[in-house]
Amino acid sequence: MSNSDKSNLYTTQFKALSNPHRLTLFRRLMSCCVPGTVCNTDEVTRICVGDLGEGMNIVASTLSHHLKELNRAGLIQMEREGKTIQCWVEPKVLTELASFFAFTESK
Amino acid sequence: MSNSDKSNLYTTQFKALSNPHRLTLFRRLMSCCVPGTVCNTDEVTRICVGDLGEGMNIVASTLSHHLKELNRAGLIQMEREGKTIQCWVEPKVLTELASFFAFTESK
DNA sequence: TCAATAATTCGAAACATGTCGAATAGTGAT
C-alpha cells in the first residue's frame, strides 16, 4: 500500500469517526476490549444492526447509512446471520489506529 | 470532563483529521516523534504557517482556515514569534488519541 | 405462498464544509 493510499485510508477512517452517531456505534462495538489491555482476538463482541441502534434517536435508514460508512472505512465488519446482520470490530483495526498516533511515519 | 464532552472532543478531533490537507499538516508537525517511541517532550518540532503549507496546493487563506480548525480541535498549538506564527503538536495529544483505540472506555 | 421481521436503497430537503479572492491586521526594517 502506497503512502498516499494509507493517508486516504486514515482520512476516510477519521471522517467515519467524526460523526457523533457513528462514534457511538463504533464505541459500542469496541467494548470487546478489557480495560488497560489490547483487544482479545478470541472474544469479539458481535451485535446486530437493530440492537446497535437501540436508544439512539435515529430511524433505521439513517442507522443503516452510518453502519455502511463505518464498514466502507474498514472500521467494522458486517455479516448476515439468519434474519439479522451482525457487526463487529476487528482488533487489528484498533491497534493500527493507535499506532498512527504512537509512531512517526513518513510524511 | 463528562463522557459526552469527551465524545464531543473526539468527534471534533477526528473531524479535523478527516480532511486530507489537514491530515498532511498534522503529520508534518507530528514528526517530532522518534520511530517506535513516544514523543520526546523536550524536542517538539515548531514550524511556521508559511513553511507548513509548502508544496500543498492551497492558497494562504485556506491554509489559515485549516490550521485554525486543527487548533480549535486542540490538536495543534499556535503562537506568534515575530513576523511568523509557529505551530506545534503537544505530545500529550498523541498519547491521548492513541489511548482511545487501545483501551475500553465507558460508552 | 403469505405475512412478519430485519435491514437496505433511493430521492429530497436542510445543513455543513472546502475553497478562493479581496480586504484587513500585525511585525520589523528602511
Add this chain to the structure above:
DNA sequence: ATCACTATTCGACATGTTTCGAATTATTGA
C-alpha cells in the same frame, strides 16, 4: 510613516453530509 512580509478574516459559491420517509430486498416461520 511607509513598505514588504506574514498571516487572518470575510463573503460567496460549489460540493458534501445528515437525515427522513417511502419503497424494496432478504430471511424465516405459519
